[in-house]
Amino acid sequence: MDLKGKKIILASGSPRRKELLGNLGLEFTVDTENSFEETFDPATPHPEVPILMSKGKSGGFHRPLEDNEILITADTMVLCDSKILGKPHSREEAFNMLKGLSGKDHQVITGVTIRSTEKTVSFDDTTTVTFRNLTDSEIEYYIDNYKPFDKAGSYAIQEWIGLMGISAINGSVYNVIGLPVHRVYEELQNFI
Numbered sequence: 001m002d003l004k005g006k007k008i009i010l011a012s013g014s015p016r017r018k019e020l021l022g023n024l025g026l027e028f029t030v031d032t033e034n035s036f037e038e039t040f041d042p043a044t045p046h047p048e049v050p051i052l053m054s055k056g057k058s059g060g061f062h063r064p065l066e067d068n069e070i071l072i073t074a075d076t077m078v079l080c081d082s083k084i085l086g087k088p089h090s091r092e093e094a095f096n097m098l099k100g101l102s103g104k105d106h107q108v109i110t111g112v113t114i115r116s117t118e119k120t121v122s123f124d125d126t127t128t129v130t131f132r133n134l135t136d137s138e139i140e141y142y143i144d145n146y147k148p149f150d151k152a153g154s155y156a157i158q159e160w161i162g163l164m165g166i167s168a169i170n171g172s173v174y175n176v177i178g179l180p181v182h183r184v185y186e187e188l189q190n191f192i
Helices: 015-023 048-060 093-099 137-146 160-165 175-176 182-191
Strands: 007-008 028-030 071-080 081-085 106-116 120-131 164-168
Touching: 007 015, 007 137, 007 182, 015 028, 015 175, 048 071, 048 106, 048 120, 071 182, 081 093, 093 137, 106 175, 106 182, 120 175, 120 182, 137 160, 160 164
Parallel strands: 007 028, 007 071
Antiparallel strands: 071 081, 071 106, 106 120, 120 164
């Protein structure tokens, strides 16, 4: 993609997002300095939260953008039974999240904001993921061996539990990993 002299900044510390964006063949830098606090009004409809968070991260970037810069921010959320599953704070919380996902469909929604000094565009992408029934020992093995405490919903699709436990995916697998790169590429083409 011809960036027409623009410099892309990925404002995310996620190694998965960095890898996915890099796999598009784009040159970019990573800058995670941000003042945005990830909070939202509980009355906000849950599917709107990821875009709200990505816009907040964009607005909270630590400095004004230069004319030749494009900032990309993103937020991924797991939604199951109308409940938002964030990153677990304990082994027990991770176990309960995975037990709640077992044998069910859930949605993974990623909101993305692309911003320059001239314009801003935000969009989201939703993927439905189905887990087969997971045993307690499978859940415990995953938590003990993969430590999913930095992952929304307590799992990463590309790790052991995703490989053995996910029976169906409707939508982009890359969205579940953390960045709907097909949409990012399309939106960047339109943006530039």
